[in-house]
Amino acid sequence: MKTRPSGTAAQNDGGKPTALIAEDEPPIAAALQRELAKAWPALQIVATVVNGLDAIERIKALQPDVAFLDISMPGATGLDVARACAKLATPPQIVFVTAYDQYALDAFDAAAIDYLLKPVDPARLARTVDRLRELLARAHVPPDAAADTHVHADLQRLLGQLEQITRNVQTENRSQDTSRSAPLRYLRASSGNDIRIVPVDEVLYFEAADKYVVVTTRTGEVLIRTSLKELCAQLDPARFWQVHRGTVVNVDQVESASVSALGKMSLKLRGHSGVVAVSKQYAHLFRQM
Known part of the structure; x- marks a missing residue:
C-alpha cells in the first residue's frame, strides 16, 4: 500500500x-x-x-x-x-x-x-x-x-x-445519427472480456434491463449498454415489434402465438425453447396467427 x-x-x-x-x-x-x-x-x-x-x-x-x-x-x-x-x-x-x-x-x-x-x-x-x-x-x-x-x-x-x-x-x-435512415445491421456486445459482433437478423428478441438491453439469440444472451428506446430508433420497425413495455421481438423469428386459459398471450420463437409474453396492449398484432 x-x-x-x-x-x-x-x-x-x-x-x-x-x-x-x-x-x-x-x-x-x-x-x-x-x-x-x-x-x-x-x-x-x-x-x-x-x-x-x-x-x-x-x-x-x-x-x-x-x-x-x-x-x-x-x-x-x-x-x-x-x-x-x-x-x-x-x-x-x-x-x-x-x-x-x-x-x-x-x-x-x-x-x-x-x-x-x-x-x-x-x-x-x-x-x-x-x-x-x-x-x-x-x-x-x-x-x-x-x-x-x-x-x-x-x-x-x-x-x-x-x-x-x-x-x-x-x-x-x-x-450514427446522420445515417439513422439505414436500419441497424450489427450489434457490438460485451461477452466477458470479449467483444461480440451480433447480426441483427439473428436476434430473437430484446429485453430492457435497467441501463442495458439483454439480446437473446439461439446461442444465448449478451448485454449492450443502451436503452430499449434508443435501440428501437435504430431498428427496422417492419421487422421488430414491441410486444411488452420492455420487450421487442424479431417478427421474422415468431413461429406461433398462443393464448392461455387465463387469456394471456405468448409467442413461440423458432429454435428457442422459451416463450415471450405479449401484453394486452399489443395482443392485436398476433390475433390472426
Missing part, C-alpha cells in the same frame, strides 16, 4: 489494502464488491458511492489504495474524479469500469492503470487484482520524487487516452 502519514483516515485494522467503489448502478456495484471479496479477500471496501462528486470527497477523506470508477456518473464523471485524484499527494490506483468496449481495449492495455468492462468478468478481475497487488507492493519501498512523478505521469497519460476515447464515442454517435 502507499506510504501515508501516521494517523490518517487510510489506517485500518491489520493494515489491509483499501478500496472505494464509485458506480451509479447499485446492482453492478454490489456484483463488483462480491467478486472482489472472492478474488481479493484481504481488500477492505471503505466506501461505495453513486455520485462522482461524492467519490472525490470520500477519496480525499479516506485515502483508499484503489478507486474503482464508473466512467459515466452523475455529479462528476469518472474522468473528473481521476483528474481530482491526480492532484493528490498520494493518489489511489485507478481502475475504470467502462462500457466503452470498442476503444478501451487498445487504450487501457497500453496504460499502467487497469480497466474492467461491464459486466465484470471474474477471470478478468483476477488479472486486475494481480496487477493491483503488484503495484501496491511496490509502494512499500521508501517514497522518492522520481517514483511519485512516474505515478502522476501514468495517471495524466491515462486521462489523455480516456478523453480521446470520449471524443471517438461522440464522433461515432454523431455518425
Whole structure:
C-alpha cells in the first residue's frame, strides 16, 4: 500500500489494502464488491458511492489504495474524479469500469492503470487484482520524487487516452445519427472480456434491463449498454415489434402465438425453447396467427 502519514483516515485494522467503489448502478456495484471479496479477500471496501462528486470527497477523506470508477456518473464523471485524484499527494490506483468496449481495449492495455468492462468478468478481475497487488507492493519501498512523478505521469497519460476515447464515442454517435435512415445491421456486445459482433437478423428478441438491453439469440444472451428506446430508433420497425413495455421481438423469428386459459398471450420463437409474453396492449398484432 502507499506510504501515508501516521494517523490518517487510510489506517485500518491489520493494515489491509483499501478500496472505494464509485458506480451509479447499485446492482453492478454490489456484483463488483462480491467478486472482489472472492478474488481479493484481504481488500477492505471503505466506501461505495453513486455520485462522482461524492467519490472525490470520500477519496480525499479516506485515502483508499484503489478507486474503482464508473466512467459515466452523475455529479462528476469518472474522468473528473481521476483528474481530482491526480492532484493528490498520494493518489489511489485507478481502475475504470467502462462500457466503452470498442476503444478501451487498445487504450487501457497500453496504460499502467487497469480497466474492467461491464459486466465484470471474474477471470478478468483476477488479472486486475494481480496487477493491483503488484503495484501496491511496490509502494512499500521508501517514497522518492522520481517514483511519485512516474505515478502522476501514468495517471495524466491515462486521462489523455480516456478523453480521446470520449471524443471517438461522440464522433461515432454523431455518425450514427446522420445515417439513422439505414436500419441497424450489427450489434457490438460485451461477452466477458470479449467483444461480440451480433447480426441483427439473428436476434430473437430484446429485453430492457435497467441501463442495458439483454439480446437473446439461439446461442444465448449478451448485454449492450443502451436503452430499449434508443435501440428501437435504430431498428427496422417492419421487422421488430414491441410486444411488452420492455420487450421487442424479431417478427421474422415468431413461429406461433398462443393464448392461455387465463387469456394471456405468448409467442413461440423458432429454435428457442422459451416463450415471450405479449401484453394486452399489443395482443392485436398476433390475433390472426
